[in-house]
Amino acid sequence: MPGGKTHDTINIAVLTVVLAGIFYLTMWNVNELAVRYLDIYTIAVFSIFYLFATFFLSPDLDIESKPYKRWKMFRILWWPYKVIFKHRGLSHNPIIGPLSIVINLALIVTLLLLLMGVELHQGHLRFIVAATIGMVLSMEVHIISDFLVSKMKSIF
Numbered sequence: 001m002p003g004g005k006t007h008d009t010i011n012i013a014v015l016t017v018v019l020a021g022i023f024y025l026t027m028w029n030v031n032e033l034a035v036r037y038l039d040i041y042t043i044a045v046f047s048i049f050y051l052f053a054t055f056f057l058s059p060d061l062d063i064e065s066k067p068y069k070r071w072k073m074f075r076i077l078w079w080p081y082k083v084i085f086k087h088r089g090l091s092h093n094p095i096i097g098p099l100s101i102v103i104n105l106a107l108i109v110t111l112l113l114l115l116m117g118v119e120l121h122q123g124h125l126r127f128i129v130a131a132t133i134g135m136v137l138s139m140e141v142h143i144i145s146d147f148l149v150s151k152m153k154s155i156f
Helices: 004-027 032-037 040-056 066-070 072-084 096-116 125-155
Strands: none
Touching: 004 032, 004 040, 004 066, 004 125, 040 066, 040 125, 066 072, 072 096, 096 125
């Protein structure tokens, strides 16, 4: 499986390809849905959360990984995840892994926002969807790259 720097590089390369595809679809009006729903703000939210997930959220939060260490003193937030999941088990499942991380993060953020007095019903759904897609796609790329590298090692 790839190391931390390799995962970061692969994720950034995939984001570059995705953004190029979005640019193509929206700038030349290739896809009417893309033009209607993908404005600069939605694309920015998607990209920011994709990068956030690349560097801070990962199926490897269940070990002493770079993403886990980047949380510094806030690693304690991921302790329950680390206890529940065993490395390369359900944390690397394409559905359960990203879903569990996004739910854990959503619970943490919701609790913090409620403690700050923010009214949660005022959120913009398209930004929440863009952020979620960005995070999940980043984690899926991680899982797929682990799978492909493991398969390549077993072949050679």
